[in-house]
Amino acid sequence: MKKYTILLTLLPLLLAGCDNEPANQQTGKLGEIELSRTRVGVGQAVVATLKEVEEPVGTVTNRSMTWNLNGVDLVSDDNYYADGVFSRTFYPDQTGLNTLVFNVDYVYKVQGADGIQIRSASMTRVFDVEPCDVRTSFWGDNAAMVCGNEWHCKLQMLSDHDYTGTYTPIYGKPLYLYYYFDNDRLTAAEEKQYQVLTAMADYANFVTAFLVFKDTMDARYNEGAVAELTAEWTSPTAQETAAWTAFKASYDAGERKFISVDDERLMGQAMVDGRLQLQAAYVTGARTDMRLCSEPCPLTGAPSVFFSQYFTPKSDSSNE
DSSP states (O other): OHHHHHHHHHHHHHHHHHHHSOSOOBOOEEEEEEESOSSEETTOOEEEEEEEEEOOBSOEEEEEEEEEETTEEOOGGGOEEETTEEEEEEOOOOOEEEEEEEEEEEEEEOSSSSOEEEEEEEEEEEEEEEOOSBTTBOTTOOHHHHHHHOTTSOOEEOSSSOEEEEEOOTTSOOEEEEEEEETTEEEEEEEEEEEEOOTTOOTHHHHHHHHHHHHHHHHHHSTTOOOOOEEEESSOOHHHHHHHHHHHHHHHTTOOOOSOHHHHHHHHHHHHHTSEEEEEEEEEETTEEEEEEEEEOOSSSSSEEEEEEEEEEOTTOOOO
16 A cells, blocks of 8 residues: 555656656747848948747757857857847948848757757848948938947037047047038048147158058058148248148159258148148048048147048939
8 A cells, every 4th residue: 555655646746747848849930130220331230130939849948049140150248138039239341242140049958868959940131231431321321320320439419410529449549530410411521630749759740640641541542542642721931832842842753751851840830830731632432532631639738730531422422
């Protein structure tokens, strides 16, 4: 009688164990990958979401997910799952067709030596990425879109409709950003970096620094060809006019020096005073023109010059 009682006690426990672990495990049914943008530009923050439209069958102990962009796994720390939705933010850096692949491993609790079973499900989204018109925005974007595009820094309102912000690249000088709008549509943008006169430096260094900066723009936007250098003067003296004339002739001939150091100092001083603005023009994209210029900088408390890149839409480009 005692043995009969023990069998009756154990049998319900065995049956209960079978009921809690169904023989078939099925993955959740995934929906399509949705992107937060209908138009995607290089460097823009894009949020990808994917709904689990049907829950998995079985006792799921974990969902291990990966997002892969163009064959490269994205950092797993930015993968999220909550309330039946998988999500992550990514920043495409290639133009043309991009392929985003999502995979999730459902980890089930089962009977057996290992106690787990893994079943996988995946989904793929192919989408187009365009070159942006200026930084990470398109001409015609509204202010809210541009502020969201500048994930490097927080833009602040400069006037009733314009915005500004400061971004410091790694190992670089602060970059001052300005965005200009007309009827809440982006119409111009500006990037500024300053050169300051240190105790051991010379006013001539402002001219040299501008030419070095211009060399970088020539390589980036002009395939290395030297863009024409122009100048705007305000009430130049005869000596300043002579200095510019001599410099322009030597520069156009491929020489990177002035006739004398005194001429360099003279023009550098005029740049700081705002009476001389050196300029060069570039086409930075299919829809964008850029003007490089020098401007006086009032921010440092010392003689300083801004090197500004002023971006505008090409006159024949469409902003739609």
